[in-house]
Amino acid sequence: MKKVLSVLLSIVVIFALGGCGSKKAAVVTDKKVITVGASPIPHKEILEAAKPVLAKAGYTLKIVEFTDYVTPNTALAEKQLDANFFQHTPYLKEFSKEKGLDLTYTVKVEIEPMALYSNKYKKLSDLKNGASIAIPNDPTNGARALRVLEKAGLLKLKSGELISKVDITSNRKNLKITELDAPQLPRILKDMDAAVINSNYAMEAKLKLTDSLVVEAKDSPYANVLAVRTEDKNKPYIKALSKALTSPEVKKFILEKYKGAVIPAF
Template structure:
């Protein structure tokens, strides 16, 4: 009788402990599922945050809450993503993402292309390209990929000639007939120094923030530019449901119409 009672008590304890473990596991799973309904995305204020504003209600219909966290630099959004503080970011083009990830050994990738932002050569001193004088100072972004893009804009405008290749720098200038001085500056600062230099090659997002009109640019990057802005994610998350939902929303007809209507050619859909 004592043996039977002992066995029954032992069984009851095991079942109780198992039940607690199961409850804990279910609770943990439920918590993880709930967390994945909130998608944290880092973005530049213009146009990326504005585009995500269109995406927000589209995701809400799918049961996801989109949290947009704005950044004003080109470094923090990638490090924050790699460290798990963000689920994705939306501010950069493919060459920059690839270069940054390689330099810092980050396991980042992208899912979809969203828009192309043509660079423009802006000036508060000159109205025409032909007016640029010998020895003029032209500012360009100081990061490798955008700096290379800017130099190609100057080459396309006929102001200088460069070596072939992708990540070229001012050291790769082969012809500079006007002896232009190329100054490298942080991309977000370029609109602010426009009155201090003769001209500057500025990314569209910063140009738009500064109320610069692409139509007033002295030269514009070709519209077949390979520098499409993308949704960046950790490689391990590429195929997860919430990332797929976000990617689909960014390539929706609603987003395409918004880009075309809002930016009127200054920014072009890439899908």
């Protein structure tokens, strides 16, 4: 009888410990402080607008600022961040493939139209033969910039998504295309005839979309997204963050703050 009682007691203890372990595992699937990497404008500002919505849901948002297009994804993959918000879907897909990262996204938040800016010319028709044009040097934004130039009638390009300047089939003004790091483009504008600049860097440099020579079409597929590790996509805190970033409060903020320079994608 003692042996039987001892065995039964052991079983009860094992199940009790197992139950505690299950509860602990359930707790760690959620967290109350969410750390998100973002570029300063407009992403950090949009996250700030989402803070009160998250607070109502019981979460605190911690924002880590980045000024480049590489570090936020590596920091996310290395679990220094819970999510990041700075990039569009083609860039996330290409970067993850190239670096072998298991990243995905949850929601599309906003679109930042790319545009051609110049300190020397006020009209596209004034652009001279042999003019120097700078574009981003990463594959997705470089391709996107070339399509902006094609839309303006300055170039003709091969079909495809990840095109580069070697895919130019017609260059009627013999434009000299230079590829540079995206954050540098506003700073080198004084040394170039024009540059195709991402909206976030243009806004940081106080460049107005209304002063640009040509603007990307509003039906652009380059929506900026909330990027996460694939394993975390369905966790409660990620779902809460995704909901906050696509809330009516955030949409109103985007419309009122940026007046068309940033467009809600939800």
